[in-house]
Amino acid sequence: MKTEVKLIFHPTLGKIHFRNSIKAKYLRISINNLKIINVTIPKKNTVRNAEKFLNSKIDWVQKQLTKIDKRNQFTLNNTVNSNLLSKNVIKEIIRNRLNELSQIHGLDFNRSFIRSQKTRWGSCSVRNNINLNIKLINLPADLQDYVIMHELVHTRVKNHSQIFWDEMTKYYPNPKAIDKKLKKYNLELL
Numbered sequence: 001m002k003t004e005v006k007l008i009f010h011p012t013l014g015k016i017h018f019r020n021s022i023k024a025k026y027l028r029i030s031i032n033n034l035k036i037i038n039v040t041i042p043k044k045n046t047v048r049n050a051e052k053f054l055n056s057k058i059d060w061v062q063k064q065l066t067k068i069d070k071r072n073q074f075t076l077n078n079t080v081n082s083n084l085l086s087k088n089v090i091k092e093i094i095r096n097r098l099n100e101l102s103q104i105h106g107l108d109f110n111r112s113f114i115r116s117q118k119t120r121w122g123s124c125s126v127r128n129n130i131n132l133n134i135k136l137i138n139l140p141a142d143l144q145d146y147v148i149m150h151e152l153v154h155t156r157v158k159n160h161s162q163i164f165w166d167e168m169t170k171y172y173p174n175p176k177a178i179d180k181k182l183k184k185y186n187l188e189l190l
Contacts, residue, residue, distance in 0.1 A: 004019065004020040005017055005018070005019050006018040006019075006047060008047075008051070010054070012058055012062075013037060013054075013058065013061060013062075014037075015036075015037070016037045016038075016039060016054065017036065017037065017038045017039070018038075018039045018041060018047050018050055018051075019038055019039070019040050019041065020041050020043065021040050021041065021042060021043070022043050024040045024041065024042040024043075025042055026042060027039065027040065027041060027042065027045060027049070027050055027053045028040040029053075029054060029057055029060075029061060031061065031064050031065065031068065032096055034096050034097070034100055035065055035068055035069075036100065037061065039053070039054055085137075087134065090114075090134055090137045091114040091134060093137065094114050094132055094134070094136055094137065094144075094148075095112055095114060097144065097145070097148060098112055098130065098132065098148050098152075099112075101145065101148050101149060101152060102152055105149070105152065105171065107149075107152035107153065107155055107156070108128070108155065109124070109128045109129065109130045109151075109152065109155050110127050110128040110129050110130075111129045111130075112129070112130045112131075112132065113129065113130070113131045113132070114131075114132050114133075114134050115131060115132075115133065115134060116133065116134050116135065117131070117133045117135075117187070118187060119187065120133060120187075121133050121135075121136060121147045121150075121182070121187070122136075122147050122148070122150065122151040123151065123154075124151045124152075124154035124155060124158070126158065128155045130151045130152070130155075131151075132147070132148065132151065133147075133187070135187060136148075138185075139182075139185060142178075143178070143181065143182055143185070146172065146175075146178050146179075146182065147182065149168070149171050149172070150168070150175075150179075153167050153168055153171070
């Protein structure tokens, strides 16, 4: 059963994702490292009650957002200094961005793996499992997103035919130029 998601704009907190869940027993607020706020609603509850619950917890939510900002202060010019972060934190940052771009563009994948690879930035299997290189964290943010989108588009087109590049142009006006820019980064040196 697919989870229903309702996006509501809150005057203080911005976009809030309200999700109905048959498994949840209680109203719950969660915030990921990208500061996406989710409110989980049990099946016997309503969006209206969830909104009241959220409004009663605004101070708590704002404190959590401040903590996330402090945790993410390692970001400088949208590039993370990977020497300061553990592998688990780096994997979480990459995985969160993958999930966010997947959700924004409606490009679903099966599973994701973040590994240290010597020859590839990423790949997408026949089963739509996405592999991403942990070294992505060393790229500028726009190139990180490009690699992730490249693999997400492979969930629709499994090769590098003209059909693939036409699909990529829906997200980047000149994807081959960005691809050339990416090739200037040597994986072995990162």
